[in-house]
Amino acid sequence: MAANPARKREVKSTTCYMCACRCGINVTVEDGEVRFIQGNPEHPINKGVLCAKGASGIMKQYSPARLTKPLRRKAGAERGASEFEEISWEEAFSTISERLQHIRETDPRKFAFYTGRDQMQALTGLFAKQFGTPNYAAHGGFCSVNMAAGLIYTIGGSFWEFGGPDLERSRLFVMLGTAEDHHSNPMKIELAKFKRNGGKFIAINPVRSGYAAIADEWIPIKPGTDGALLLAIIHEMIALGLYDRDFLRQYTNSPDLVNVDESSDDFGLFLRSDKKIEESCIDPDNKMWWDRHQDRAVHAHSSEADPRLMGEFEMEQGKVKPAFQLLKERVEEYTPEWAEGITGIPAQTIRRLAHEMGITARDETIELPIPWTDAWGREHESITGNPVSFHAMRGLAAHSNGFQTIRALGILMTILGTIDRPGGFRHKAPFPRPIPPCAKPPKSPDAVQPGAPLEGMPLGFPASPEDLFVDDQGEPVRLDKGFSWEYPLSVHGLMHNAITNAWRGDPYPIDTLLLFMSNMAWNSSMNTTGVREMLVDKNDDGEYKIPFLVVCDAFHSETIAFADIVLPDTSYLERHDAMSMLDRPISEFEGPVDSVRVPVVPPMGDSKPFQDVLVELGTRLKLPRFLNLDGTRKFKDYKDLVINYETEPGSGIGFLAGWRGKGGEKFMRGEPNPNQWEMYAKNNCVYQHKLPRSFQYMRNWNRGYLHWAQDHGLIRYTDPVNLHLYSEVLQRFRLAAEGKTAGRQPPDYLRERVRTHFDPLPFYSEPLETQAIDKDRYPLNAITQRPMAMYHSWDSQNAWLRQIHAHNYLFMSPRVGAQHGFDDGDWIWVESEHGKVRCMCRFSEAVEPGTVWTWNAIGKASGAWALDSDANESKKGFLLNHLISEEIPAKPGEHRFSNSDPITGQAAWYDLRVRVYKADANEAKETSPQFEPQPRVPGMEPARGKWQAFVRGLSK
């Protein structure tokens, strides 16, 4: 049964985009249509495997929800009614660029640009900066910025594409708060091997789904309490001496002496020696230790010294303590018994977890015969490691206490001695980076000038109050209030604030909102119903409060209905893309890796890749980086930009790291190579560089690696990146709030909030929403889990995937049903302080009894995604988002805070508290709320019928 030789068949390599994992795929095209998509065995990410979503790409490519024509809301039509007319691309470009031109010349802040789960920040960020607007962010603030920031501010890296567990060598793997994640197939591959090698896998999650099903031990935990668990484990490990002292003393700030004189303005800051140090964005090496041998203070990292980690000492400057002593004092009260009451986990189990981690780390050490030299010049004969590893995700991040919880996780990983060591956690290029990384947001409103690029990066990593993006009154410059005293370390922005703030005109109204790949009128918002109303709300003069809305998407999403202009994006099989070192590459532990997508089939209809749209708009707006010096157009299209763009003229650093230089002979840094795309295409669309083995570990302190990274344009400084067990960065904000600094201080109404939360050591606190509502009225925690067969709202238009998840239930323990008098499968109401939703319940023993949960984003609005108006997704599917307020309940006159972590602005959607009760027998057997069916728009195929039998080549 050989393949029919009469068919015209082509197999092309590219990169999947059914989620953000970026697996390599080989796509077989026969008779002009996609025949088969399989994993590319030669690709480092997935090594030939492919998940359910990747294997369903055909149904995404040929989905009836595809948008194929640029559209404009008809004159006189109400926004949200989906009354559109087709326009040409030229009309779309000129309409948008004229409007943006005017904004740029008068007040660039009036242009807000928010993107969703794209991987295009290298270009979108460039566009926003060149335009000059501060109002730009991608999805991170809504998603899991706490996970990124909490760990970056502790160990100089984080999970997913920044780093991860070395499962190849690990013996004990603990996965917290993870259901599915976009780091998907590699985790599956490695976890299976780990299990086959006899490692123990522990899953800590309120729900036992997905990965947790194959865990050796499932530890149910109450949502939002992981911080308590982690701090209690740290308590036990310090009490018993299960920490890695040698690692802590040399590679972290544990021994660094802290000023604990309460009367001092430098209280809580490190003692500085008289060593002369340049001002820079890295941690200066001028701290002090208390030497055990000489019983006195010495310079940190003095070669013969052995520092105390505990104790209190008197010095000229006053009382001092090593940072580790302060951690010990902090966790004194966080006993396993205390944590049991909060987490629901028995104290004995908490102790046992600490013992298993500590003993595995201490007794099963790995030693690799790899010599290396550290940043202080000492030569080591081998690289050692403690084989305990972790992975964590939104279950820890999406809470208002998430940053401190994740700091606690970073500290646990640190005291176990597992950072960038075999069997523990390993970084992926461009990480490790300084703590915090050098890029900073602008510092004042002056950075925003009409007709000029933004001064500074749109997003960055503040290290002190002087780095905040505020005006003289300490008030925010950004629309979403990012980098203000309300959310100082909001390193990924606050997309969930954008529409509410724009509607309310607080801090100011805007003119144009451009959304790309972001379903903010549905699952990418809290308070969905409210947001939909805000989008169509008008001023007294009859104008929309958000005057102009441009939406770019490949599919007929809920947000399309609210657009004034719709720009049809291509599918991932029809475009060029770069998984760039300048954004989120796909690096491996062994070294930097980046990749591309190349078109496999031509764009459908008049769809156009959004990147080409941005290049066109950037050129028309005459944004400087899009022009040659003589003012002529610099880039033909995105493909051209990727080859020829350099971060600075002559820097040699561009979007892609591989095959640079005239003949493709250089990597990381080199002149533009006109044949770069072809070289990637010939090499499985991926460029991988493997570092010498002696550069692959201990990179925070590895001289060889640090020099290599500087030579190749990854980092500016070769100083070691000592881990921040104690965060002096946070203490600086606290001191400002206490009025003890000469520099910037928060407005008075924010002092207490900043003072409380900017604690240099992690602490456990109840989520903010829980503190603000009636806990007894809303006794249940409500969360979501991400399914493996669907990614956000990306897949209901997919005929195959929707047969796996066409609608969702609210899962809960049978005890909840018994308590409230309803049965498995009954229609119920789930209600929060903010709203209520009617849905069906499903009993499960695989959930802790105080928690209810559902699959993320399965429910859809009627008629969206080219589904019939009575499809399961709208009639039986539901969104939990309707219940979540984007603001914390406030009394009249009180300041309204976003429902977010006060440190990073992370959307706290898992703080949701609800109650449940049975629906009346006479109520409609459908979910509530329901929305008016969303009509199809021009450029979409007519509705398909009862049967579909896809055979490539026959569907025309």
Place this chain on the structure above:
Amino acid sequence: MTQLALVIDLNTCVGCHACVTSCKEWNTSGEAGPMVDRNPYGADPTGTFFNRVQTFEVGEYPSTQTIHFPKSCLHCEDPPCVPVCPTGASYKRPEDGIVLVDYDKCIGCEYCSWACPYGAREIDEQQKVMKKCTLCVDRLYDESLPEAERKPVCVLSCPTSARIYGDIHDPESEASRAINAASGYQLMPEWGTQPANHYLPRRKVNIAVHEEDLQRVDNPLRKEDRGQRAPTTRTTLDDSTSW
């Protein structure tokens, strides 16, 4: 005699459904297709799938087990779906033991689905013939494919390598070794069907903790002991006895 089969490892299956849709996309445009869908964009979509994954729970909280359970035709050595077929459409290949349906002969009477104790036989509602897993027989012998890819696509795609393919009559095959090493078992052996597909059970790993491991020779707390202490302010015999 060769008996090709799949071995499903329940110890690593995370229920991702890769096997489900890889099968669908390969077969819909292939010899065993098309894989029809009814109401593909409407209410209650349903369609032809050769492989399904069911997730079920065992036990009570907090000891609940969640099991992801893929199931497709088990290519029985004594398949009950074959003798009941009135037209001979349902047959087992002597050369490799794969059980197949000849769509040209099948009249869609569904008698085979009554005979199969595993629920592996489903009718394609539009084409009105029985369709089922073919073990990707159209790939196994296709020399235009690289040798490593002459396997069922569900096996190639599975991210946790939870699907092993091979000849269970060959004791040296990867499939036979896996069954042997992990005590692989057959479903419902009491039916006498001798299913060729086997399942590998869950294997649990524990860590033993001993008291001495917690006390430790190298305990770092020792390095925090300052040795010399300050004098005590409490009364001692030192101050009150003089003989």
